[in-house]
Amino acid sequence: MFKKILIGYDGYEGSLLALEKGLHLAEELKAEVIVLSVASIPEYAETVSEVEEAKEQARKYYADVLSDVERLVKGKDLKVQTLIRFGKPAEVILHTAEEMGIDLIILGPSKYSYLRRRILGSTADKVVERAHCSVLIMK
Amino acid sequence: MEELWLQALIWFTLALISSFISFRLAISAALIELIVGIVAGNTIHPEVTPWVNFLASFGAVILTFLAGAELESEVIKAYWKESLVLGFISFFAPFLGAWVVTQFLLGWDLRQAQLAGIALSTTSVAVVYAVMIESGLNERPLGKLILAACFVTDLGTVIALGLLFAEIGFYFWLFAVVTLVVLFILPPITKRYFALVKNHPSEPEVKFIFVILCALAFLAVKGGSEAVLPAYLVGAVLANLFLKNRELVKRLRAATIALLTPFYFLKAGSLVDLKAVLGSLGVLVVLFLTKTVSKFLGLYPAGMLFKFTPRINMYNTLLMSTGLTFGTISALYGLRNGIIDKTQYSLLVVTIILTAIIPTLIAQSFFYPKKEDLDRFEKKTEQRG
Numbered sequence: 439m440f441k442k443i444l445i446g447y448d449g450y451e452g453s454l455l456a457l458e459k460g461l462h463l464a465e466e467l468k469a470e471v472i473v474l475s476v477a478s479i480p481e482y483a484e485t486v487s488e489v490e491e492a493k494e495q496a497r498k499y500y501a502d503v504l505s506d507v508e509r510l511v512k513g514k515d516l517k518v519q520t521l522i523r524f525g526k527p528a529e530v531i532l533h534t535a536e537e538m539g540i541d542l543i544i545l546g547p548s549k550y551s552y553l554r555r556r557i558l559g560s561t562a563d564k565v566v567e568r569a570h571c572s573v574l575i576m577k
Numbered sequence: 578m579e580e581l582w583l584q585a586l587i588w589f590t591l592a593l594i595s596s597f598i599s600f601r602l603a604i605s606a607a608l609i610e611l612i613v614g615i616v617a618g619n620t621i622h623p624e625v626t627p628w629v630n631f632l633a634s635f636g637a638v639i640l641t642f643l644a645g646a647e648l649e650s651e652v653i654k655a656y657w658k659e660s661l662v663l664g665f666i667s668f669f670a671p672f673l674g675a676w677v678v679t680q681f682l683l684g685w686d687l688r689q690a691q692l693a694g695i696a697l698s699t700t701s702v703a704v705v706y707a708v709m710i711e712s713g714l715n716e717r718p719l720g721k722l723i724l725a726a727c728f729v730t731d732l733g734t735v736i737a738l739g740l741l742f743a744e745i746g747f748y749f750w751l752f753a754v755v756t757l758v759v760l761f762i763l764p765p766i767t768k769r770y771f772a773l774v775k776n777h778p779s780e781p782e783v784k785f786i787f788v789i790l791c792a793l794a795f796l797a798v799k800g801g802s803e804a805v806l807p808a809y810l811v812g813a814v815l816a817n818l819f820l821k822n823r824e825l826v827k828r829l830r831a832a833t834i835a836l837l838t839p840f841y842f843l844k845a846g847s848l849v850d851l852k853a854v855l856g857s858l859g860v861l862v863v864l865f866l867t868k869t870v871s872k873f874l875g876l877y878p879a880g881m882l883f884k885f886t887p888r889i890n891m892y893n894t895l896l897m898s899t900g901l902t903f904g905t906i907s908a909l910y911g912l913r914n915g916i917i918d919k920t921q922y923s924l925l926v927v928t929i930i931l932t933a934i935i936p937t938l939i940a941q942s943f944f945y946p947k948k949e950d951l952d953r954f955e956k957k958t959e960q961r962g
């Protein structure tokens with residue numbers, strides 16, 4: 439049914455749950471998995487070096503975060519690719535899913551407060567609203 | 578003496594608040610500092626003392642130097658034709674557009690209109706770069722071309738600001754000759770000097786750059802020009818050296834962002850008179866439209882000439898309509914030198930803030946370049962050889 443699954447992962451508790459359950463589902467379905475971490479970079483920057491520095495720091499942080507994937511995949515018969523991309527999480531998830539021909543996106547629940555979600559919206563809400571494919575929110 | 582510490586406490590608290598908001602919202606500190614400065618300037622009125630003025634001016638000079646030092650000469654060489662055409666159009670179209678509109682529609686005098694033209698002609702390389710990272714465009718030929726064109730636009734802005742209001746006399750020519758000589762001899766001298774002192778804990782490289790920039794800033798101001806002009810040019814001629822020395826850029830940037838640029842952006846914001854802006858919302862809309870429409874009228878046809886697909890062309894036009902640092906530097910120069918009044922300054926700065934935000938939001942939401950667009954453009958570029 440689902441051949442290519444994208445799992446959004448940022449190292450927080452909710453997304454770890456999505457990662458664990460998503461990998462389990464992918465194993466059942468014999469689907470290919472892409473684990474995507476999206477790092478924010480400063481918008482409206484002063485200098486290019488500011489952006490470069492933010493990218494470098496994020497790359498180090500997410501390289502560490504994505505080591506969880508290796509641990510969870512060990513011993514499983516799964517084709518998994520990890521990716522670090524930069525920008526607004528919802529936009530990047532949507533574009534990556536479209537670009538890679540994903541047919542299921544799996545995300546964890548929002549880590550932000552109810553108030554912040556109401557004011558700024560959550561990544562999950564934006565992805566559900568605009569994704570070209572099915573979206574599963576793990577809780 | 579305690580007054581000095583109180584003033585320092587107020588300014589650094591504003592800088593700290595800006596940093597924290599910037600961290601929470603993932604928006605650059607520069608924009609937040611401008612906005613916090615506007616709020617503070619219209620509520621608690623922090624005092625702009627001589628030392629605040631110095632730190633702010635030095636911040637603008639170093640920021641401009643850093644912008645010049647990010648210029649990748651290889652990229653300009655690779656796309657010299659496209660980047661020169663797009664860059665100059667991106668400068669001249671809004672420069673002339675804003676000049677004409679402010680002088681003949683809004684009734685500003687000649688010098689005020691020229692200053693408005695310069696302040697609204699800018700493109701922010703850093704804003705464009707940050708947007709392009711999201712689409713991965715910065716790694717592709719089209720992204721490099723757009724960035725090269727942005728550098729050319731910035732060069733147009735600093736040259737216009739440095740020369741248009743200069744008083745041509747002995748000291749101006751002295752400044753011009755010394756700057757040209759320094760630009761010629763500085764790269765080999767700096768290379769040798771950096772090799773000699775490399776990475777000593779007393780930061781001799783950073784201090785060397787400060788000395789060169791202060792000397793040229795003194796000559797520029799003495800010659801009736803503007804300190805950011807030599808700063809950008811020195812940055813540009815040392816760019817290759819700095820691109821190979823990322824650690825030095827990091828250290829220089831850390832010193833600048835912690836101590837200098839907060840004063841520049843907070844001060845630039847604090848001088849904005851919100852009442853004046855609210856009383857002239859119509860003018861604000863005219864200024865915003867003047868910049869974006871004139872950029873569109875200049876850049877879109879040029880993009881067609883280079884066979885950009887409609888989506889890429891619109892994306893490029895919108896990104897090159899952004900502006901932040903050089904726009905505020907130009908407006909502040911105009912206010913400091915009595916060319917524009919506080920209301921005109923306030924309108925220009927708020928317009929510049931809007932042009933940093935609105936075009937990028939539209940570009941990201943509606944004209945995000947699709948992979949097939951980029952592939953098509955690159956195929957065409959290859960075919961053209």
